[in-house]
Amino acid sequence: MLAETICSAVSAAGLGIAAITAYRxxxxxxxxxxxxxxxxxGLVMTGVVEWVAGIVFKPSVWIGFGLLAAAWLLFMTTRAVERRSGSTRKERKAARAAGRGAAVAPGAASPTLTSGAGAAAPQAQDRPKKKPQQAAAPGDDFSDIEAILKKHGI
Known part of the structure; x- marks a missing residue:
């Protein structure tokens, strides 16, 4: 009842101000x-004001809003802690390394299908060695991207 009276008074005052403005x-x-x-x-006539007044003056509604806020705060806290923890970064790096396959050092010999140690040695000698500049070129392409990812903790 009080809310409806206040809304009616605000509307009457607004229409008075509009009349003065039109006079000018x-x-x-x-x-x-x-x-x-x-x-x-319009809000009073549609019943919105009565509905809002019923919500605002019930303590159980405010307790519900408080519980929702607490749940949101817990979600955000756990997310922030997860982002800052070192173990998560290590897990991400391990997953990335596993996704790319085993990274091979530029000077390392490739594994062979034969089991004998003598068979692997001639193969490694027959193969021409790559120049260090060629091996470093693909790394240079991704160095900017890696710097950005490290900056954001990814």
Whole structure:
């Protein structure tokens, strides 16, 4: 009842201000003020004000909002802790390394299918060695991306 009275008084005051503005020959502004001043009466007539007043004055509703806020705070806290923990970064790095396959050092020999140690040695000698510049070139392409990912902790 009180909320409806307040909304009616606000609408009446707004229509009075709109009338004064129209008297000063500012019709566009007066029309906007009149439109804004009719909104509270419209809300009263549709029942929105009664519904909102019922929600605002119930303690159980405020307790519910408090519980929702606490749940949100817990979610955000756990997310922040997870991002800052060192073990998560190690797990991500291990997963990335496993996803790319085993990284081979530029000077290391490739594994062979034969089991004998003598067979692997001639193969490694027959193969021409790559230049260090060629091996470093692909790393240079991704160095900017790696720097950005490290900056963001990924």
């Amino acid at each position: 020959k500012r019709f566009l502004t007066a029309t906007r003020i009149a439109a804004y001043s009719l909104v509270p009466v």
